[in-house]
Structure formats: structure tokens, C-alpha cells
Amino acid sequence: MAIDQTQRPRFYEGQYLGADDLSGVLDHALVEQARDRIAGHTWGIALGLNLKEAPSASDPSGIDQFLQPGYGWDGFGRTIVALQPYKIPPQRFLPYIYDPSIDEPNGRLVELYIGYREINFDPPRPGFQSCDAAGQSARIQETFDIYIGARPNHADRHDPIVLGNYVVDAQQALQKLDPAAPQIFDESIPQQTLPDPAKAFWLVPLGYVRWKPDPNPAVVGKFLALTPDDQAASRAFRIPIGVVAGAVHAADGILRLKDRTRDYSKFNSTDLVWIEGDTRLQGHLGFRDGAGDDHGVPFVLRRNEANSAGGRDLQVVIGKGNAGGNHLSIGPLDPPGVNFQERVTIRDDGNVGVGTTAPAAKIHVQGGNIRWSNNSELVDDQGGSIDLGANNVTAGAGTPYIDFHQKGKIQDFNTRIINDANNQLSVFAFGAPATLAVHGEVKLDPGASLTAPGALEPLRILRGTVDGSSSILAGTGFSIAHLGTGVYDINFDAPFTGLPSVSVTQVYPDINFAPPGRTTDNAVINGISATRVRVATGRDNGDLSDRSFSFIIMGPR
Numbered sequence: 203m204a205i206d207q208t209q210r211p212r213f214y215e216g217q218y219l220g221a222d223d224l225s226g227v228l229d230h231a232l233v234e235q236a237r238d239r240i241a242g243h244t245w246g247i248a249l250g251l252n253l254k255e256a257p258s259a260s261d262p263s264g265i266d267q268f269l270q271p272g273y274g275w276d277g278f279g280r281t282i283v284a285l286q287p288y289k290i291p292p293q294r295f296l297p298y299i300y301d302p303s304i305d306e307p308n309g310r311l312v313e314l315y316i317g318y319r320e321i322n323f324d325p326p327r328p329g330f331q332s333c334d335a336a337g338q339s340a341r342i343q344e345t346f347d348i349y350i351g352a353r354p355n356h357a358d359r360h361d362p363i364v365l366g367n368y369v370v371d372a373q374q375a376l377q378k379l380d381p382a383a384p385q386i387f388d389e390s391i392p393q394q395t396l397p398d399p400a401k402a403f404w405l406v407p408l409g410y411v412r413w414k415p416d417p418n419p420a421v422v423g424k425f426l427a428l429t430p431d432d433q434a435a436s437r438a439f440r441i442p443i444g445v446v447a448g449a450v451h452a453a454d455g456i457l458r459l460k461d462r463t464r465d466y467s468k469f470n471s472t473d474l475v476w477i478e479g480d481t482r483l484q485g486h487l488g489f490r491d492g493a494g495d496d497h498g499v500p501f502v503l504r505r506n507e508a509n510s511a512g513g514r515d516l517q518v519v520i521g522k523g524n525a526g527g528n529h530l531s532i533g534p535l536d537p538p539g540v541n542f543q544e545r546v547t548i549r550d551d552g553n554v555g556v557g558t559t560a561p562a563a564k565i566h567v568q569g570g571n572i573r574w575s576n577n578s579e580l581v582d583d584q585g586g587s588i589d590l591g592a593n594n595v596t597a598g599a600g601t602p603y604i605d606f607h608q609k610g611k612i613q614d615f616n617t618r619i620i621n622d623a624n625n626q627l628s629v630f631a632f633g634a635p636a637t638l639a640v641h642g643e644v645k646l647d648p649g650a651s652l653t654a655p656g657a658l659e660p661l662r663i664l665r666g667t668v669d670g671s672s673s674i675l676a677g678t679g680f681s682i683a684h685l686g687t688g689v690y691d692i693n694f695d696a697p698f699t700g701l702p703s704v705s706v707t708q709v710y711p712d713i714n715f716a717p718p719g720r721t722t723d724n725a726v727i728n729g730i731s732a733t734r735v736r737v738a739t740g741r742d743n744g745d746l747s748d749r750s751f752s753f754i755i756m757g758p759r
Contacts, residue, residue, distance in 0.1 A: 208233045236279025241392035244444035247274040253409045264424030276404035277389050280318040282346050292422045300415040309414030309426050315349040315405035360404035363394040409436035526551040664755040670748035688746030692735045702757025704735050709750035725751045
């Protein structure tokens with residue numbers, strides 16, 4: 203078993219040289235170049251070798267497909283070069299038989315590959331051939347061939363490699379010698395015994411074309427344009443070359459990752475890595491100090507594929523445990539651009555601070571307000587207040603309210619406190635009269651100088667003053683019916699829920715402080731119900747007479 207490197211030819215003065223000696227020089231160079239290509243790089247397409255669509259001159263309903271000039275190499279390190287556009291021959295697709303279930307209306311996608319090929323030419327002139335030597339040609343044309351159709355297995359796309367005494371698929375090369383070794387998915391194995399380049403087989407994926415066979419099998423079909431989805435799939439099918447390295451050292455302090463079809467960025471910085479384009483990350487992104495140590499406190503950005511809601515998470519890990527000492531901090535640098543100014547703090551115990559680095563609650567806002575819809579705000583004014591519907595510098599909008607919900611019930615609200623356009627604060631209950639329970643005194647009037655009386659039952663009060671002609675002089679919520687001399691009904695706009703209590707007094711002769719009548723002039727209650735009260739007024743001799751009267755009615759709501 204050979205373990206040495208390739209023999210390098212060496213010449214000395216007076217040596218007789220044959221074709222084998224000169225071929226040895228070329229073979230050594232070819233082998234070393236091939237090893238170099240698949241050692242520091244992975245096989246694939248370096249540049250070009252794209253499939254380009256062009257209008258078809260022979261069939262306006264179809265297109266022509268061209269392979270563009272380009273360069274690449276295969277897993278045996280052989281270079282594949284196209285120096286000018288090459289038209290893909292439609293005749294190569296005749297084996298595809300028309301099937302309406304597949305080919306209507308837009309044909310089918312077909313895989314295309316390219317492979318290295320050698321052609322011997324320039325044989326010796328007649329009379330100069332060697333009778334016992336094979337392969338007599340002075341030149342070898344290195345070219346390519348196009349391969350059409352799906353090749354799902356490795357054995358369909360390339361030959362196995364020879365590694366030591368083993369013939370093995372390139373991906374399992376290391377595992378053949380050591381079962382614990384990893385699989386090499388890029389298949390670039392430089393320590394293999396390289397095969398005869400004229401006989402080895404290794405295909406490089408080029409992309410997809412869309413082909414529609416003709417219903418007549420004797421007639422060549424046509425290429426159709428790729429859809430945007432086809433183009434994306436075709437690009438993903440291609441394999442570009444890669445770089446194999448354990449470390450990448452910046453030659454001048456900068457590493458650039460960029461699309462080679464885009465110009466270099468003109469903005470300079472001292473950053474080590476410049477990523478000039480979008481970036482995709484598979485795995486976790488960890489953050490460490492300048493020496494590469496995390497001090498036992500992991501800071502990690504990672505993706506989680508199964509959360510409790512049946513979806514996915516983007517997770518930010520800020521240490522271990524929940525003692526509150528590790529922060530995710532957001533903020534600017536100070537004006538000189540030196541010191542970090544923490545504005546938002548998320549601690550590992552779940553507390554969030556805005557304007558404070560020591561949040562004392564799950565959400566702690568210091569030194570500012572919290573605003574939501576229609577300019578409503580939680581305000582830090584006067585030790586903390588709530589503005590609903592607007593603030594002190596904007597016009598109000600809507601009819602703001604506060605809803606309370608009862609345990610175990612699904613409802614719009616159980617009790618609602620609402621501020622309407624009449625400068626009135628109202629309390630509503632869901633499906634029942636609202637109850638406002640006050641444990642303590644209720645102060646009334648603009649100066650809060652009056653105390654509301656308490657009661658053991660929910661009550662409503664009506665009051666009024668009526669003259670003898672049944673005109674209402676004061677009060678609302680009722681109407682007066684003059685039934686006859688000295689007899690009046692007080693009809694309630696809204697009935698009480700039970701029998702009210704009534705007090706009525708005659709006003710005589712009027713409300714304007716005229717000389718008083720006799721104290722025996724009076725008014726009496728002639729009937730009480732939940733909807734009305736009947737009042738009778740009269741003279742001091744007891745006869746009915748139209749007189750003014752004043753009343754107070756109090757009853758259950």
C-alpha cells in the first residue's frame with residue numbers, strides 16, 4: 203500500500219529521455235494541482251457556467267438554452283472550462299416522452315449536469331506510428347459534456363474514490379478508516395489516489411431547464427422559460443466552490459463577506475469582519491469577552507423550533523438562573539461615543555425597566571409617561587395619574603371607560619365606569635343595576651364641602667315645586683296632571699321599583715314671600731304607587747282649592 207506522495211520526475215545530464223519521462227512531469231503537475239484544488243477548496247462552480255435563456259428563432263413559443271462561459275472543478279480536481287456560450291442541443295431531450303399529465307401546460311423541470319471530458323487528437327503521421335504503443339496522440343483536448351436528467355444517488359453522479367486499500371463513496375471516506383470519524387458532506391478528499399483523468403466520472407450540477415416534449419415522439423420538443431420559483435430551485439441546485447480552513451487570518455485587519463457581483467463598500471471602519479449583504483445563521487450566536495471567555499455566563503441568540511403556543515421562538519439568553527443580576531440592555535452611547543447609556547433594561551428575573559436599571563416590578567417606568575390609544579397616558583405627574591382619552595396637550599377622542607370583570611364569567615364587562623360628553627362619570631353594570639359601594643364618606647360639590655347621606659337601601663330622590671295652575675316651578679323627572687280643583691297627580695318619568703315615601707307641603711299664597719296664609723291651609727297625600735302620587739290642596743276650612751305645593755319623593759331604584 204503506497205503511503206508516499208506522488209513521484210516527482212528528476213533529470214540529470216546525459217540521461218536518455220522518453221515520452222514516459224516527459225509525461226511524468228505533466229502527470230506530477232496535474233496531480234499536485236488537483237490535490238491543491240480539493241484540499242483548500244471544495245469542488246463546484248467558481249464563476250459562470252450559468253444557464254441563460256434566449257428567444258428561439260425557430261419557434262417563437264419556445265426559447266433556446268445556452269451554457270454561459272465559466273470555470274469550475276470536480277471532486278477529482280479536474281478543471282471544467284467553457285470559453286464561449288454553448289447552445290444546449292434540444293435533440294438531447296428526445297428520450298423524454300410526452301405525457302399530458304406531466305407536460306401540460308408548462309412542461310417539466312429537467313436537471314442538467316456538466317462533466318469533464320478528454321479527447322485525444324493529433325496522432326503521429328503515417329509511417330511514424332509505434333507498433334506496440336497505445337494512446338499515440340500528441341495532444342489532449344480538455345473539454346466537457348452535458349448530462350441530462352435526474353441522478354438521485356451518489357453513484358449516479360460520480361465514481362467512488364480510492365483511499366488506501368478502500369474504494370468508498372467520498373462522503374464516507376473518513377468513516378471507512380475510522381467509524382467514529384465524521385461524514386464529509388462536501389466530498390472534497392485530497393488524500394485520495396487520483397484516478398486516470400480520462401476515465402473518471404464526476405458530474406457538477408448546472409441547474410434546471412423546463413422542457414416540453416412534443417406529442418409526436420419523432421418531433422423535437424421545446425424549452426420553456428423558467429418561472430421565478432424554477433429559477434430559485436435551479437440556483438439552489440447548483441454547487442459553488444467553497445473554502446476549507448481551520449482559521450481565516452485577515453491580511454490587513456479586515457475580512458469581507460460580499461457578493462462578487464456587487465462593488466465594495468466605500469465606507470471604512472475598524473471592524474474585523476465586514477458582511478456586505480444579508481446574513482443567514484444556522485445555529486446559535488454566542489457573545490464572549492475580548493479573550494473569548496464567557497465567565498460562565500452565556501449570552502446567546504438562538505432559534506427554538508417548538509414553543510408552548512405551537513410556534514417558534516427567537517430566544518435571547520442572558521446568563522443562567524434568575525437572580526436579576528444579568529441584563530439585556532438597550533441604549534445609546536454618550537455624545538463622545540465612549541460610554542454606554544442604559545435606557546431599557548430586561549433582567550434575567552423577568553423585570554423590565556424603562557428609564558431605570560433597577561426595575562422593582564415586572565414593568566417599571568421611571569421619568570416618563572406610558573401612552574396608548576387616543577393619547578391616553580399613565581402619567582408621572584403628582585406622584586402618578588391616569589389620563590384617559592387624551593392628555594393635557596391634545597384634544598380628547600372617543601368616550602373612555604374602565605371595565606371590571608367578574609371571576610368565572612365571560613362578558614363584555616361586569617361593571618363599567620365611563621366618562622361621557624356631559625362631564626359626567628357614570629357607572630354601569632352588566633345585566634343588573636350598578637352598585638357603587640363606598641366605605642367611607644362621599645364628598646360632594648366643587649369644594650367637596652358636602653357629605654352625601656347614607657342609606658340602608660338603594661334609593662332615588664325626586665323633588666319639585668308646582669303652582670296652583672299645575673305649572674312646574676322646580677324639579678325634573680316627573681309631570682303634573684291637574685285632575686280637578688285642588689287635586690294633582692305627580693307622574694314619575696321612570697317608575698320606582700317599589701313603593702316610595704312622599705312628603706308634601708302647601709305653599710300659600712305663592713313662592714314670592716307674600717303675606718302668609720293660615721297655618722291650617724295644607725296639602726295631603728291622597729295616594730302613592732310606584733308610578734305616581736296624588737296630592738290634594740285646600741283652604742283652612744278643609745275645602746279643596748288650587749294651591750301651590752312642594753314635595754320630596756324618595757323610593758327604591
